Amino acid sequence: MKTLKITSVLIAILAIGFMAQIQAQDMSGRDIVEKVYNRPAGDDQTSNLTMTLINKSGKERIRKIKQFTKDLGKVEKSIMFFQSPADVKNTSFMSWTYDDENRSDDQWIYLPALKKIKRISSDSKSDYFMGSDFTYDDLGDRKLDDDTHNLIGEESIDGVDYYVVESIPKDEDYMYSKTKTWIRKDNFIGLKKEFYDEDAELLKVLKIKEFKKISGLWVIISSEMENVQKNHRTTMVLDNVQINTNIPSSKFSERMMMRGI
Numbered sequence: 541m542k543t544l545k546i547t548s549v550l551i552a553i554l555a556i557g558f559m560a561q562i563q564a565q566d567m568s569g570r571d572i573v574e575k576v577y578n579r580p581a582g583d584d585q586t587s588n589l590t591m592t593l594i595n596k597s598g599k600e601r602i603r604k605i606k607q608f609t610k611d612l613g614k615v616e617k618s619i620m621f622f623q624s625p626a627d628v629k630n631t632s633f634m635s636w637t638y639d640d641e642n643r644s645d646d647q648w649i650y651l652p653a654l655k656k657i658k659r660i661s662s663d664s665k666s667d668y669f670m671g672s673d674f675t676y677d678d679l680g681d682r683k684l685d686d687d688t689h690n691l692i693g694e695e696s697i698d699g700v701d702y703y704v705v706e707s708i709p710k711d712e713d714y715m716y717s718k719t720k721t722w723i724r725k726d727n728f729i730g731l732k733k734e735f736y737d738e739d740a741e742l743l744k745v746l747k748i749k750e751f752k753k754i755s756g757l758w759v760i761i762s763s764e765m766e767n768v769q770k771n772h773r774t775t776m777v778l779d780n781v782q783i784n785t786n787i788p789s790s791k792f793s794e795r796m797m798m799r800g801i
Contacts, residue, residue, distance in 0.1 A: 569689035584610040596771035617792035637681040645680035673774040
């Protein structure tokens with residue numbers, strides 16, 4: 541099973557790899573990204589997430605979320621429940637990611653005002669999620685071979701050595717023309733990722749602000765996605781992260797989306 545996500549996307553597009561020391565000349569771009577995908581992350585994870593939306597004027601909107609993720613072998617399931625503020629309370633989002641390379645993610649959102657669960661169609665994957673700078677596609681899990689990965693360089697920043705990998709989608713109609721990721725050589729954590737639009741202009745930048753080991757596993761604690769074209773940012777901060785707590789499989793269902801935590 542591929543990497544277990546801490547949150548339904550946030551972490552998929554960040555992807556952390558396991559510890560290894562391998563010289564760049566021995567690795568292709570695909571090899572490096574595969575190690576990023578294949579980090580150990582436990583059987584399940586629970587955490588609290590604070591999502592902060594920051595507009596160009598610096599005004600903030602803060603949202604509190606409870607989230608759960610579980611690796612079930614051939615499918616990885618995640619669900620998040622919005623707890624505040626009042627205008628988004630009881631909204632929930634669920635994503636199922638499959639090992640099958642030919643099967644796309646399934647995603648649903650529950651809107652309490654409508655008392656209705658909506659399945660996210662392929663045509664809606666480019667829409668932005670709950671006013672954030674993450675699209676529904678970002679919240680899913682992109683398959684390793686959906687892109688061609690090229691090692692385009694190496695950099696040293698603040699004493700840390702990085703691989704720089706450019707990933708170009710094989711689908712010419714994909715919403716991003718390419719991405720570029722800076723991946724630490726010492727632990728294969730992707731600390732920065734640039735997203736380019738269909739005109740090959742820089743659209744968004746994802747940065748990891750803090751990561752640490754919890755129960756022996758690397759966990760991203762703080763991250764920020766900035767839409768440079770709209771001058772809008774979304775920060776994500778995790779706390780109370782718990783790993784391998786035996787979350788029941790029944791947690792990940794449409795019934796639980798409507799019922800809540």
